[in-house]
Amino acid sequence: MVPQKRKLIIFLCSDNSKAKISVMELCRRMGFIPVDMGLLSSSLEIENLPLYLFPSWRVPVLGTLALFIFFYLYNFIQDILQPYVTAGKNFFYKMPIETVNVTLPSVALVLLSLVYLPGLCAAFLQLWLGTKYKRFPDWLDQWLTMRKQLGLCSFLCSVLHAIYSLCLPMRKSARYELLNLAFKQVNDGVEISWDDEKVWRMELYLSVGIMALGLLSLLAITSLPSVANTVNWREFSFVQSTLGYCALAMATIHTLLFGWNRAFIPAQYRFFLPPTFLLVLILPFLVLLGRLALLVPCVAQRLRQIRRGWEKSHHIRFTLLQDGSQNSLENVSHV
C-alpha cells in the first residue's frame, strides 16, 4: 500500500549484452535501478559487495570533504592570510575553531541545497520533455538516490557548527577580547553605546538558526530506518519535502541575517574575493526560486497532469504505464 521509500540497486554483469539489456529493462520496470557492471569476469566484484565500505556514502562523504577543504582555504585566505599580509596582524589562532566554524555552515547549506536540486532538475526535465515516461539520465538517477546521505552530511555539519558556535564564548581569546574592550571603554571614559541594530540582528540570526537546526533534527530522526518504517508515504513526503524546504529557507535567512549589509561594504571584498556567505547563497537561492517557479499555478497544474500520465505527444503506452509511472513518481516526489 505504502510505496517503497528507496529504490533498490541491482548489479548486473553478463557476456551476452543483448540478454543484459533486456534484464536491465526488466529491472527498471520493476522499480529497481539496474547498474551495468560489464562482462561476466567482474562478477567476483559484485559478490564482494557485502565487503564494500559504505558504497552509497562514498560520493556524499568525498563531496563533503571537498567542499570543506575549498571553503576552509577560502576563509583562511580571507580572514587570516589577508590581515597578515596587508596589516601584519597575527590571527593564526583562529584556525582550529573560528575558521572551522565559518566553514561548517557553508558546507551544510550547500549540501542541503544539493539535496533538493536533483528533484527540481527532474521536475523541470519532465516539464520540458512533456512526459514522465522517459528515463532520467544516469547522473540524475544516481544523484536522486544520494539525497538521504547528502542530507545527513549536511545535518552533521550543522550540528558541529552549533557546538562550535556555543564554544565560542568559552575560549580564552574571547575572554581576552572582552576584558580589553572593558579596559578600553574605561580608559576612553564613555560607556559603550547600545547598538540596537547589532542587537536585533544577532537575536534574529540566532533564533532563526536554532529553528533551522530543530527542523533538520526532525528530518534526521525521520530518516532513521526504524522511524521511517512507521510513517506512511504522505507523512514521509511531508517531513522530507515540506519541512525540508522550510529548513532550507530558514538556513538561507540565517545566512542572510549573518551577512546583513556586509555584501555592500567594499572592505569585505578582501583580495577582491567576495565574502563567503555570498558564494554560499547562490545555490540555495537557485533552489528556492526553482521551487517557487513550480508553485506558479499554470506550471504546477501542467506538472500535476504529467505526473498523472498526461503526455505532450499523446502516444498511449500500455505496458510501460504501470511500471514507469511508479518509477518516475518516486524520483520526484520529494520535490
Place this chain on the structure above:
Amino acid sequence: MVPQKRKLIIFLCSDNSKAKISVMELCRRMGFIPVDMGLLSSSLEIENLPLYLFPSWRVPVLGTLALFIFFYLYNFIQDILQPYVTAGKNFFYKMPIETVNVTLPSVALVLLSLVYLPGLCAAFLQLWLGTKYKRFPDWLDQWLTMRKQLGLCSFLCSVLHAIYSLCLPMRKSARYELLNLAFKQVNDGVEISWDDEKVWRMELYLSVGIMALGLLSLLAITSLPSVANTVNWREFSFVQSTLGYCALAMATIHTLLFGWNRAFIPAQYRFFLPPTFLLVLILPFLVLLGRLALLVPCVAQRLRQIRRGWEKSHHIRFTLLQDGSQNSLENVSHV
C-alpha cells in the same frame, strides 16, 4: 510473552449498529481500541487513513502550539509590555530569544505532567470504582494513547530550551550588559560583591536542569521503535515510569530553584499577574502529590489487589477476566 507496548486502534463502520457493537466488544476484549466511525458510507475515509498526516500527533502538536502561544503572550505582557507601559523601557529585543527561552521550559514542564496525569486519573478511577473491569471513559482512553507523543513534544521543547539557554552568553546584548556593568563597577570604584546565594542558586539550578534533560533523553531514546523492541516489559515500564517520574521531579526542582524566593516579592506580580513559574508549577505539583498518595501503603496495597483482579462487588466474571485484565493493566502500567 512480553505484553504489547502500544494498543492498536481499530476503525469500524457499519450500517448495522448491533453487529458493530458486538464487533467493537470483541475488539476491546482482544486488547485493541475500537473507534466507531459511523455508517458504512464513511468507509472511504477509513481506507484513506494511510494518506492521513500524523493522525496520532495532531492533538499533541496542536496542544503544544496552544500552550506555547498562551505562555508566550503571558511572558510578553509581563516582561516586555509591562516595563514599556509603566517605565518606558524598550525590551522588545528580547522577543526572539529571551521570551522564547522562558516560554519553552514552561511548555515542556506542563506537557511532561500531562504525560503522567492520565495514568494517575486511571489509577484513582480504579480505586474509586473498586474494579479494573470497567472501561475507562473515552477521553481517558485516548489521552492514555497520546502519552508518547506528548512526551516527545515535551522533550523537543526541553532540548530547544537548552540550546537557547546556551546561546544566551553569545549575544551582543549579553556582551553590552556585561561591559556596561564592568564600566559602572569601575566608576563606582567598588568591586562587585560576590553574592554567595545567587552563585549557589545558579549552580544548583543548572545542575538539576542538565540532569532532567539527561533523563528525558534516555526516555526519548527508549521510545525509538527499534530500541523499544529490544527491551522487555519490565524494562520499558522502569524507564518510562520510574525514570520518567524522576525527570518530572528534577524538572520541578529546576523550576523551583529558578523561581527561588521570587514568588514572595510583590514587584514580580506585574499587572497583578503571578510570575510564569508559579502558573507552571501547579500541574507538576498535582501529579507528584497524586503519585505520592498512591505510594501510601494502604492505598498502594488496594491498588495492587484491584490490578490482580480483586473487586469491591465480588462478582466473578469468567469471560472478561482474561482479556480485560491485560487491557486495563496496560492502560495504567505507566503510572
Place this chain on the structure above:
Amino acid sequence: MVPQKRKLIIFLCSDNSKAKISVMELCRRMGFIPVDMGLLSSSLEIENLPLYLFPSWRVPVLGTLALFIFFYLYNFIQDILQPYVTAGKNFFYKMPIETVNVTLPSVALVLLSLVYLPGLCAAFLQLWLGTKYKRFPDWLDQWLTMRKQLGLCSFLCSVLHAIYSLCLPMRKSARYELLNLAFKQVNDGVEISWDDEKVWRMELYLSVGIMALGLLSLLAITSLPSVANTVNWREFSFVQSTLGYCALAMATIHTLLFGWNRAFIPAQYRFFLPPTFLLVLILPFLVLLGRLALLVPCVAQRLRQIRRGWEKSHHIRFTLLQDGSQNSLENVSHV
C-alpha cells in the same frame, strides 16, 4: 553471509551434569555463549529472565557509578578540600557543576579504554597461545559482550561533559570572576597581556574535544539496533574499530592538551596526589600502545596467520575448525 554482530547467550540448567556439559559444548560450537545456571531447580529463574531489569547493563552501569564516585571524591579532595584546609578558601560552590564537569570526562575516557582493552587482551592471548581454538577465560568472554554497553555509558558521560562545559560561561560565578578581573585590570592600569600559549592551547583543546565527541556520536548512532541492521560486517567493524580507536586517540589528545605542562608543576600535586588527568591517562595510553604493538608488521602477520587457522602446535582439528573459527574471530574482530 554477514556474520552475526552479537553472540546470543544461552542459559542452561540440568540435574544431569554430563548431559549439560555436552549441550554446553554444542552451544559453544554453534556460536552461542552457554551459561551454566546450576540444577534444574533454578529453571524458574531462567523463565523469569524476561522480567529482569537490563541484565546486560548492570555491570557497566555499576562500573560507571563506581568510577564516577571515585573520581568525584578525588577531585573534591584536590580542588575543594585542599584549598579550604590549607588556605581557608571557600570553593564549595564548585561542587554541583565544576567538580562534576572534571569528573565526567575522566569517567568517559576510562570507560572508552575499557571498551577496547578486552579485544587487545584477546589478541595477545591468541598470540601467546599460538592458536585461536582455545576458549577465552570466562571473564574475558563476558567482558567482550559488555563492550557496547560500556561504550554507550562512555558516550553518555561525554555528552554530559559537553553540556556542562557549555554551561560554564552562563554561571553567575563566571560573570563575577570576569567582572572582578576587569576591575583589577583597570585598577592596575595595565591591559591584560594576550597569552598566545594559553589561547592556542584552549583553541586546540576545544577543537579536538569536539571532534572526539563527533566520532563518538557516529559510534553511538551505529549501535542503534535499526542502524546496525543495515550495515554490513565490514562497515560495522570499520565504524566500531577504526573510528572507535580514532575517537580514543582524539580523547587522549584532548586530555593531554587539557593537562599541558601541569604534570610538571609541583603545586598541582596537592596533598601529594597526582592531578586527575594523569591518573586518567594510564589506561588509554596502555590501550593505544597495545594497539600500536599489534600493528608492528611481524606481530600483525602472526596474528593474521593465527586468525586464518594456523596453529603453533600444528595439530589439525577437523571438526572444531568450522565452528571455533567463527567463534573466536568474532570475539576479537573489534580489536
